[in-house]
């Protein structure tokens with residue numbers, strides 16, 4: 001599309017924000033806050049839910065909870081405000097890969113969609129002309145979403161450890177040089193797509209000195225690569241985006257792909273229907289494993305514009321069928337062995353994704369032996385073994401971690417995971433824009449149910465003690481007075497029908 005008109009030329013955000021306030025007021029039922037306050041033995045007020053990570057997932061979870069009047073909640077994020085998530089960090093694409101009409105954080109409220117936000121500033125014609133959503137605009141939208149909903153977020157606060165305490169969970173956090181703790185009844189880890197795991201590169205590359213290599217999830221000084229030869233490993237969208245960024249900075253790039261052909265079919269597209277999102281978590285373990293073994297064994301394809309962005313440069317070379325078998329430093333360069341011959345580069349970038357490993361998450365690492373993975377819970381039939389799938393955590397229907405040994409760590413039921421780590425249990429769910437409208441409400445519903453059930457006795461006592469009359473009667477009529485006025489006769493059942501069928 002052509003350059004956007006100046007913001008504010010059309011409509012304006014003020015009118016949209018008024019509409020949002022009205023929309024939320026119209027669906028505010030039921031309004032009472034209902035979660036009883038809890039304090040620690042030391043008298044500190046506990047949070048009902050601590051959300052770790054204020055990217056799109058963490059924000060949408062806060063919103064969903066607040067709609068259910070669970071308001072004693074907080075999200076923390078280690079990054080500064082506006083820099084959460086990958087968008088202004090290591091996401092090196094120009095636009096989102098999703099289609100522009102994707103909804104998610106809005107949780108089905110039309111005035112909160114990206115499209116509404118965009119049209120309020122640039123108009124409907126500009127949206128019609130938009131191809132895909134520029135990633136910086138997506139980051140701007142998320143920031144606005146947080147502001148317009150007054151979501152409670154504290155930036156610059158990092159979770160460093162998590163442990164059970166008598167009253168719930170205690171999160172040790174670092175805020176600048178200060179270490180402190182937050183107690184909460186529930187903790188949701190919305191800490192990014194690789195949670196709980198790590199960005200992964202083959203051992204032969206990891207063994208190289210750090211100044212010769214990077215992962216696409218790292219910060220990279222692309223300006224320093226001008227005039228150099230960069231070898232990129234991987235054939236996913238991020239590998240291509242990093243190759244394109246290096247080319248745009250004047251590097252020459254050879255992109256090596258392990259498989260004989262590029263993956264151009266996007267299987268996730270085929271799965272973008274409501275029945276799958278809603279129904280997949282209800283399949284048996286054997287079925288979920290079978291589906292995810294197929295899905296996660298395929299590479300995700302990337303869109304046409306990603307291919308064109310890299311391939312239009314004369315300095316771009318694609319080598320298929322070229323896994324890296326070995327690598328070493330020769331002089332001041334990296335020499336790489338591939339089945340198609342040796343390759344020499346000044347710098348290498350791995351677009352090789354991430355691997356699940358509960359022990360790689362700093363807050364979960366000390367408890368890793370207690371946490372059940374799919375490998376602990378399910379033994380696949382011959383031919384369907386997949387160690388990669390086996391490392392995914394095995395989650396409850398409410399996204400909570402589960403114990404490897406029953407009774408070993410019951411508190412894990414209060415630690416919920418909203419990331420790609422939920423994929424084998426739920427299919428696309430956490431860390432995915434297009435699954436958000438299904439996954440966030442499911443998580444929020446589970447959190448609300450758990451909080452209610454934990455306090456069911458207190459809620460029951462509140463019901464029994466409830467004695468607020470709907471209207472006042474004159475004192476003379478209380479408590480044993482006789483009413484002398486006229487009564488409205490009770491309706492009589494129609495002939496031939498009993499009272500029950502009339503009532504129905």
Ligand SMILES: Cc1cc2nc3c(=O)[nH]c(=O)nc-3n(C[C@H](O)[C@H](O)[C@H](O)COP(=O)(O)OP(=O)(O)OC[C@H]3O[C@@H](n4cnc5c(N)ncnc54)[C@H](O)[C@@H]3O)c2cc1C
Nearest residue numbers: 053055056057077078084085096097098158159191192433
């Ligand atoms: C490069 C890239 C491109 C993508 N493009 C698309 C796309 O086009 N369409 C799509 O549907 N999906 C896309 N995704 C997938 C997904 O939508 C994104 O990963 C998205 O950012 C996930 O949102 P999130 O809130 O789960 O995690 P994030 O947005 O990553 O947010 C997690 C937050 O947690 C914080 N955090 C982490 N650890 C801690 C800690 N210990 N203490 C405090 N804070 C912490 C981080 O600072 C971060 O801000 C992409 C992913 C990547 C990596």
